[in-house]
Amino acid sequence: MARETIYIDGKRCVMGRLASFAAKEALEGKDVIIVNSEEVVLTGSKPHVIGNYKKRMKKIGYRHKGPFWPRRPDDILRRAIKRMLPYKKARGSKAFKGIKTYIGIPEKFAEVNFKKFPKAKLHEDEIKFVKLKDLSKEIGGLNE
Numbered sequence: 001m002a003r004e005t006i007y008i009d010g011k012r013c014v015m016g017r018l019a020s021f022a023a024k025e026a027l028e029g030k031d032v033i034i035v036n037s038e039e040v041v042l043t044g045s046k047p048h049v050i051g052n053y054k055k056r057m058k059k060i061g062y063r064h065k066g067p068f069w070p071r072r073p074d075d076i077l078r079r080a081i082k083r084m085l086p087y088k089k090a091r092g093s094k095a096f097k098g099i100k101t102y103i104g105i106p107e108k109f110a111e112v113n114f115k116k117f118p119k120a121k122l123h124e125d126e127i128k129f130v131k132l133k134d135l136s137k138e139i140g141g142l143n144e
Contacts, residue, residue, distance in 0.1 A: 003098065005031040009105075009114040011039040015080055015132070017120035023084035026095035035109055037101045038073040038133035041122050049130045050138045057139065071139050073132035074101040 006025055010018060018040060022032045042049050057069045070076045078101045086092035102109075122129060 003029060003031050005033060007109065007112045007114045008032065008034045008117060010034050010036045010077070010101075012122045013040050013117065013120040014122055015040050015042050015077060018117070019077065019080040019084055021117060021120060022081050022099060023095070026081075026098050027085065027091070029095075031098040032100070033109065034077065034099075034101045035105045035114070036103075037077045038103050038131065038136070040073070040077055040132045041129040042132070042135065043122075043126060043129050045128045046130045046134070050135055053135060054139060069139075071136060072103070073136045074103050076132055076136065077101050 008018070008022070018034070022034065025032050070079050078099065081099055081101075082096055085096050087096050
């Protein structure tokens, strides 16, 4: 039985809202594919967001034992979605396997119509935000 697939463009979408929507759809049995994950944003001032992420990475976890924190934008988004699922149970684990995140738009998805999700879009009046690619550069994930 083929599962329904939802294609989402993550450009200028707020990470928490996008992650909760993707988790909900995955739990309903749909595959979720998110492209442009490096363009997903976190709201707040850049020094505050990056400082909190770095502090959390240092405080919780050990370099050799873990928990290991993702550094690439697509993995950061995937982890956020995973934390919104009951991933330790069979239902959540199966839902998480149906979620794929990509940096940019791969050629195989170039002709696909992406779903519009206005609730997750960044409002025009919000001026303080950080893109996941900027966060990733600061913590050592991307070298662009």
